[in-house]
Amino acid sequence: MSATRLDGKATAGAIRTELTERVAALTAAGRQPGLGTLLVGDDPGSRWYVNAKHSDCAQVGIASIQHELPADASQADVLAVVAELNADPACTGYIVQLPLPRQVSEAAVLEAVDPDKDADGLHPTNLGRLVLGVPGPLPCTPLGIVELLRRYDVPLAGAEVVVVGRGVTVGRPLGLLLTRRSENATVTLCHTGTRDLAAHTRAADVVVAAAGVPGLITADMVKPGAAVLDVGVSRVDGKIAGDVAAEVVDVAGHVAPNPGGVGPMTRAMLLSNVVTLAEQAG
Numbered sequence: 473m474s475a476t477r478l479d480g481k482a483t484a485g486a487i488r489t490e491l492t493e494r495v496a497a498l499t500a501a502g503r504q505p506g507l508g509t510l511l512v513g514d515d516p517g518s519r520w521y522v523n524a525k526h527s528d529c530a531q532v533g534i535a536s537i538q539h540e541l542p543a544d545a546s547q548a549d550v551l552a553v554v555a556e557l558n559a560d561p562a563c564t565g566y567i568v569q570l571p572l573p574r575q576v577s578e579a580a581v582l583e584a585v586d587p588d589k590d591a592d593g594l595h596p597t598n599l600g601r602l603v604l605g606v607p608g609p610l611p612c613t614p615l616g617i618v619e620l621l622r623r624y625d626v627p628l629a630g631a632e633v634v635v636v637g638r639g640v641t642v643g644r645p646l647g648l649l650l651t652r653r654s655e656n657a658t659v660t661l662c663h664t665g666t667r668d669l670a671a672h673t674r675a676a677d678v679v680v681a682a683a684g685v686p687g688l689i690t691a692d693m694v695k696p697g698a699a700v701l702d703v704g705v706s707r708v709d710g711k712i713a714g715d716v717a718a719e720v721v722d723v724a725g726h727v728a729p730n731p732g733g734v735g736p737m738t739r740a741m742l743l744s745n746v747v748t749l750a751e752q753a754g
């Protein structure tokens with residue numbers, strides 16, 4: 473039997489509908505939420521993500537503030553736009569689209585973001601809050617993964633979860649999120665240095681593949697009935713290639729495909745963060 477599809481596109485649509493009411497209440501009170509974005513360079517994938525974020529905003533009534541810089545922008549150029557967004561009262565939350573060109577330090581830019589406008593939850597203060605279990609904006613992809621599993625009643629409490637990938641936007645914060653008392657999962661964080669990846673994934677109730685290696689997770693690496701979420705984004709011949717091989721649907725109990733799974737949830741959680749930040753801005 474084929475796995476149940478964890479439909480991120482439909483779930484994200486439902487979340488946007490839910491957010492519309494909160495946005496309308498803020499707007500009626502003269503406090504319309506506004507999402508700012510900064511896109512540096514002309515990577516077509518990054519441009520697509522940023523455009524999609526703004527079209528989501530239009531759907532729910534969030535204002536859009538778009539900034540762009542050329543691929544050869546200096547760190548000072550980027551920091552100047554970040555300072556502008558920090559000071560802009562119409563911008564209640566914003567993101568700097570990643571990755572940034574090589575000459576710009578991602579760490580320095582993320583640190584310059586006002587933590588109270590950090591719609592990506594990637595400022596060191598907010599990542600520190602995640603470690604400490606203190607409320608704050610949370611990174612959008614990990615949040616989207618947890619929300620997708622919750623809405624499909626995939627149990628996490630006591631579950632063995634294997635996360636493949638230790639990046640700052642997905643793997644590392646996801647491990648922290650899943651081990652909070654409210655989720656209560658047991659997490660193994662695997663990466664390129666993991667000796668026997670298949671031994672780990674075969675023992676897992678939930679596998680999150682975020683390594684960016686096309687077809688890395690094959691059917692023989694999955695426990696029958698497990699939930700498998702494909703977060704890997706590579707491009708092969710111009711098309712998205714996920715980390716999870718197609719035949720995994722014949723073994724798994726649930727599959728979040730790529731595209732159509734975690735990507736749309738990432739965008740929905742961004743809107744949710746922007747609305748929450750606007751509510752907190754008082």
Ligand SMILES: Nc1nc2c(c(=O)[nH]1)N[C@@H](CN(C=O)c1ccc(C(=O)N[C@@H](CCC(=O)O)C(=O)O)cc1)CN2
Nearest residue numbers: 521567568569570571592612613731732733735736738
């Ligand atoms: N500042 C940030 N940069 C990046 C993040 C992030 O969370 N914050 N994550 C990724 C990219 N990302 C968000 O920006 C993202 C990835 C995927 C999608 C999405 O909707 N994907 C669609 C298909 C898209 C396509 O056809 O190309 C899907 O999966 O169905 C949205 C956002 C790196 N950068």
